Amino acid sequence: MTIKSLGNPFSEKTDLRHGADCGCDGCLSGHGHDKDHAEPELMSAEQITERVVESAIVRSIFGQSDINRRSFMGMLGGGTAAAALASVFPLDQAKAAILDNLGTPEKTDLNIGFVPITCATPIIMAQPMGFYERYGLNAQVIKTAGWAVARDKSLSGEYDASHMLTPMPLAMTMGAGSVATPYIMPAVENINGQAIVLSNEHLDKRDPAQWKGFTFGVPFEYSMHNFLLRYYVAEFGLDPDVDIQIRVVPPPEMVANLRAGNLDGYLSPDPFNQRAVWEGIGFIHTLTKDIWEGHPCCAFAAPQSFATELPNTYGALLKSIIDATQFASNPDNRKDISEAIAPTNYLNQPVPVIEQVLTGTYADGLGEVQKVPDRIDFDPFPWHSMGVWILTQMKRWGYIEGDVDYQGVAEQVYLAADAKKIMTDLGYDAPDVTYKSHTIMGKTFDPKDPEGYVKGFAIGKAS
Known part of the structure; x- marks a missing residue:
């Protein structure tokens, strides 16, 4: 099973040193080069983007005919061609308008499903506390009765994206429990909890x-x-x-x-x-x-097509979610969050019940009040090693069979690179690696040997 990378926003034909594909539209702006294209200039990301936009404008004027474009350039020369074109077409204004809109969400009205649990805190609170609006989105979070409903509404396209359990996008991508559909999980919502x-x-x-x-x-x-x-x-x-x-x-x-x-x-x-x-x-x-300190639970997930067809919307939504998740990770914000997510259209729970969960000061039902500040916590980074562990348990208990490309599937679904980029852009710390060992009930899980791990259990269908 292979899921294509979201890839580079530039065409594969674009020469990132010179700018446009050597037709050569780059020369139209006076950025000439010798006929052998020796030692083309190195360009900044902004220059590359501007050149690609410029190339697109030229192609829109001449259509797809290389002959017409090159004939025009040949008659006038690079610098003269640029001046002639600019005299009849507002090239600079067109470039500026397009560049201003790069990154603007293609779709702003979004439906995001959530199951009413505290694990969904960042997704829920992002609406009443303004995180979606901050990034140009009009997102509506929709209460969903359970996970089967959330899965089906996501698959049908009724939801643009959804709060999901961390194993779900792995299972949906592999066709376990549903029709195989490529899904991505670029952010974890909560750990523990x-x-x-x-x-x-x-x-x-x-x-x-x-x-x-x-x-x-x-x-x-x-x-x-x-x-x-x-x-x-x-x-x-x-x-x-x-x-x-x-x-x-x-x-x-x-x-x-x-x-x-x-x-x-x-x-x-x-x-x-x-x-x-x-x-x-x-x-x-x-x-x-106390079973697994720091284990993942819920996540933000979407069909892969959402990210590929609406990349700017995807980026804005991921920023909203990661920013909200980091806000929720600060214990000082937990009481305000409890009030924000308590109403009927969200969790529909008494504020004191939510506060006990989010603050970690709670009655245990045995006559004691416990203080566990990290009873629930919020960390958006989707560790590939966590995905591998989940796949080992799916294999252990017979939910998937046969050979499993543990690392391959985890890396294709859990988009750690996207999370790291957004976290870095927003000024948050992000790990430099995506795999680490985990300790579950005192036993170490090594993600480098998942199959050996599965076979090492005394109890389990794959043991």
Whole structure:
């Protein structure tokens, strides 16, 4: 499977040292060169852009006929041709107008889907707090009941882009669970931010080895929640496909199912972990940060076609998301954000519930108040090594089969280069590498040997 790079905005024919393709429109502006094209001048990015625009104007006047263009230039000479053309056509004004519009979003009215969870904080808050508007966009964020709906509305084009779980664009690109469609994930939304909650009926069952026969909820098959729950119980000797039941339950329905006894527990996004405590029906067994510190969860994703067909819109949207994500990463902003995303059209949750999640000072349902400032955090960089780990778990549990190009798929979907460029442009620090080792429950994952990692587990379909 190959996904083309978003590539260079200039034509492949453009000589980046001289400027235009040697037809030679560059000479029309008096930037002549000798007939052998020896040692063409080095040009700045701005000069290159201006020359390409100039070439496009000339081609629009003469059409695609090289003969007409070259005949005109041959009769008058380069400098004279430029003067003659400028006398009847406002070349400088046309160049200025086009250059002024480079980078302007091709489409400003956007629909962006989100599932109402705190993981979507940057995508949601970017609307009421003005981050989309800051970059010239009129983006509407649309509440979505669950991940299957978000996936289908994205695939149908109803959503221009969407809040997704980090495994989803990998799965959608590979055709796991849906028709194979190239997707990109240029930014992570949140890290950490999940928990395993148990019903208060199981206060005496804190040891996962006691969970045989339990039924757990997760928000989607292709989710970190599913893969982290499977990893967690397997480390305690339980086969998640044999010893427990795992059901897909939309996040907003988790609490009701726990109360009704349909679930013994769940590994869910917040605020529904905290909401179970708030309503006195469950307790927090463990935060997922204690399973894998800094693990990714949700992300900003879109069809690859969105970026290739609307590159300026894509760039503006990515700036909005990354800027909002960095704003959310500052603990000093969390209380204001809680108020911004609490209303009915967003999370529809009490502000104190959201604050407990975002600030990390929370009641655990066991009679204690915990202070964990990084219970949830926000870091937009999409590490390729995280993508590789997700693919190993998809392989481990039978969601994908056969040979897997772990690094290739991760690099094609997780656009770390785009994230780094935008982060740098906005003045934020960005990593210089895209792979690193990760520690999950005390064991090190080396992204250089994903297949060996998969085969090293005692429990799993691919073991």
